[in-house]
Amino acid sequence: MERKELIEKFIKFFEKKNHKKVPNASLIPENDPTVLFTTAGMHPLVPYLLGQSHPQGKRLVGIQRCVRTGDIDSVGDNVHHTFFEMLGNWSLGDYFKEDSIRWSFEFLTEVLGLDKNKLAVSVFSGNKDAPRDNESAKIWKSIGFSDDKIVFLEDNWWGPAGQTGPCGPDTEIFYWTGEEIPEKFDPSDKRWVEIWNNVFMEYVKRKDGSLELSPQKNVDTGMGLERTLAVMKGTYDNYKTDSWEKIIREIERISGKEYEGHEKSMRIIADHIKAAVFMINDGVFPGKSEREYVLRRLIRRAVRFGRKIGIKNFTQAVAVPVFEIYDDYRFDREKIMHELKKEESLFLERIEKGMRVFEKFADSEKIDGKTAFLLYQSYGFPIELTLEVAKERGLEVDREGFLEEQKKHQEISRTATAGKFKSGLADESEATTRLHTATHLLLAALNRVLEKPPGLKEIEQRGSNITAERARFDFTFDRKLTDKEIQKIEEMVNGWIREGSDVERKEMTLEEARKFGASGIFEEKYKQIGKISVYVIGDGKISKEICSGPHVKSLKELQGYRFKIAKQKSVGAGVRRVKVVLEKLA
Numbered sequence: 147m148e149r150k151e152l153i154e155k156f157i158k159f160f161e162k163k164n165h166k167k168v169p170n171a172s173l174i175p176e177n178d179p180t181v182l183f184t185t186a187g188m189h190p191l192v193p194y195l196l197g198q199s200h201p202q203g204k205r206l207v208g209i210q211r212c213v214r215t216g217d218i219d220s221v222g223d224n225v226h227h228t229f230f231e232m233l234g235n236w237s238l239g240d241y242f243k244e245d246s247i248r249w250s251f252e253f254l255t256e257v258l259g260l261d262k263n264k265l266a267v268s269v270f271s272g273n274k275d276a277p278r279d280n281e282s283a284k285i286w287k288s289i290g291f292s293d294d295k296i297v298f299l300e301d302n303w304w305g306p307a308g309q310t311g312p313c314g315p316d317t318e319i320f321y322w323t324g325e326e327i328p329e330k331f332d333p334s335d336k337r338w339v340e341i342w343n344n345v346f347m348e349y350v351k352r353k354d355g356s357l358e359l360s361p362q363k364n365v366d367t368g369m370g371l372e373r374t375l376a377v378m379k380g381t382y383d384n385y386k387t388d389s390w391e392k393i394i395r396e397i398e399r400i401s402g403k404e405y406e407g408h409e410k411s412m413r414i415i416a417d418h419i420k421a422a423v424f425m426i427n428d429g430v431f432p433g434k435s436e437r438e439y440v441l442r443r444l445i446r447r448a449v450r451f452g453r454k455i456g457i458k459n460f461t462q463a464v465a466v467p468v469f470e471i472y473d474d475y476r477f478d479r480e481k482i483m484h485e486l487k488k489e490e491s492l493f494l495e496r497i498e499k500g501m502r503v504f505e506k507f508a509d510s511e512k513i514d515g516k517t518a519f520l521l522y523q524s525y526g527f528p529i530e531l532t533l534e535v536a537k538e539r540g541l542e543v544d545r546e547g548f549l550e551e552q553k554k555h556q557e558i559s560r561t562a563t564a565g566k567f568k569s570g571l572a573d574e575s576e577a578t579t580r581l582h583t584a585t586h587l588l589l590a591a592l593n594r595v596l597e598k599p600p601g602l603k604e605i606e607q608r609g610s611n612i613t614a615e616r617a618r619f620d621f622t623f624d625r626k627l628t629d630k631e632i633q634k635i636e637e638m639v640n641g642w643i644r645e646g647s648d649v650e651r652k653e654m655t656l657e658e659a660r661k662f663g664a665s666g667i668f669e670e671k672y673k674q675i676g677k678i679s680v681y682v683i684g685d686g687k688i689s690k691e692i693c694s695g696p697h698v699k700s701l702k703e704l705q706g707y708r709f710k711i712a713k714q715k716s717v718g719a720g721v722r723r724v725k726v727v728l729e730k731l732a
């Protein structure tokens with residue numbers, strides 16, 4: 147079976163069971179500030195898993211692009227990827243364990259025709275915080291699973307993805323990919339491949355680490371598309387399915403080498419460039435902070451493994467089959483090609499400079515720890531690259547010395563950033579939420595203070611990027627803001643914060659939102675959804691803006707902070723960017 151056919155079958159199956167298809171969301175999470183990337187289909191649904199009503203109803207189905215960087219060092223084996231697609235079905239306070247399990251079984255055996263004797267499951271064993279999930283085990287038994295094919299594990303718990311949020315026990319479905327089917331299911335045997343995870347989200351984890359019963363019982367399932375394709379094809383290697391084959395062929399072509407014998411390098415190149423293509427497409431650029439750094443690391447790691455199979459300047463060529471395989475996505479090819487080339491060239495340049503450092507050691511036997519660290523810090527050489535080059539030149543590397551240097555350096559930078567991270571991720575997510583609301587106030591104030599450029603009725607948002615420290619906000623305006631204007635905008639926003647009005651969320655159709663006078667980006671995706679959220683501040687007197695959140699409930703939550711425009715610059719014709727911060731008042 148091919149990728150597109152599996153997606154279609156899955157969606158249809160659940161649509162017949164009254165599920166509605168949700169859009170495939172960006173890799174940059176809009177609705178969940180607790181994570182860097184969308185790592186599962188549930189992220190775009192977080193507000194709805196927590197009780198907000200979803201405009202498309204209580205039964206949802208979808209395909210979601212995901213990036214998981216926690217597994218980066220496992221990439222290179224047969225089943226781990228940084229980028230993958232996840233099929234999922236969700237119940238928002240509607241059906242629960244019984245239907246969820248039965249439908250998974252029905253889909254796998256009747257629609258996909260998988261052999262039920264090759265299926266096995268794991269179920270939550272219980273721990274001090276939550277009880278054993280006997281109910282799920284009972285359902286599996288009633289379908290015909292023997293005790294030998296059900297194991298209880300404490301690990302069968304999913305979430306929250308960040309530090310807080312929805313979570314609960316899960317039941318994982320495995321498929322046997324080896325030869326003779328064993329009598330007993332042993333989850334540590336790698337030939338049992340996990341293909342589907344059904345999470346029963348009955349809990350919400352709070353900031354203090356405690357579990358609370360969730361306001362509604364949800365189901366969140368995730369089926370790994372690549373893995374399922376592989377087991378259906380009877381191969382143990384995901385890279386031999388149509389989600390990958392073309393990319394591998396292209397790497398074989400460029401290198402003149404065969405996949406067999408070079409699996410690890412080729413898998414890493416294919417995986418990392420695919421992930422990079424999707425990340426750039428969703429608006430990430432290689433750089434030094436957070437997401438940007440992850441992207442940089444992926445491209446550089448691909449380049450490094452390219453070196454191992456004797457290729458360079460290949461990232462653009464490898465991106466082409468990615469566009470072809472995923473022709474159901476829309477790609478900004480020019481932007482992607484430009485960024486890949488730029489980053490690859492930059493890294494190759496660094497490598498060349500780093501090589502000159504090696505030249506100095508031509509007559510020595512060993513690279514000392516300080517030099518290895520210099521290569522790492524100033525030339526972007528990961529230690530693995532230093533070890534590789536050293537080996538090629540018959541040099542040893544003082545690894546211990548390198549680690550010592552690294553530790554020394556980390557201590558220095560830890561002291562420097564201790565203040566920043568003291569408060570932890572949970573606080574970060576609150577800070578992000580406050581800044582989300584602050585950008586609505588900013589847009590409202592821009593429209594009141596600035597004279598609109600000719601031909602423009604309104605100043606419109608062109609983009610925003612929010613971290614716990616600051617919000618970056620792009621809007622349509624054709625010149626520099628004067629100091630006076632900035633001062634006025636700041637005073638207006640800080641005045642609103644002092645008044646402390648409520649922030650309300652209203653649901654309406656796109657048409658109703660237009661009539662209601664809501665501003666915001668009237669995106670295509672909202673049309674598919676049907677209903678959208680409009681955030682209304684101060685009964686609509688301050689702002690009415692289409693947005694999926696998250697937002698504070700009242701501007702009182704911003705009291706204790708001073709809104710400030712920290713920087714401004716032009717980012718192209720007619721678009722200005724400002725950086726805003728909420729400074730904590732003493």
Ligand code: SER
Nearest residue numbers: 186188343366367368
């Ligand atoms: N959130 C669960 C997972 O990622 C199910 O989708 O496995």
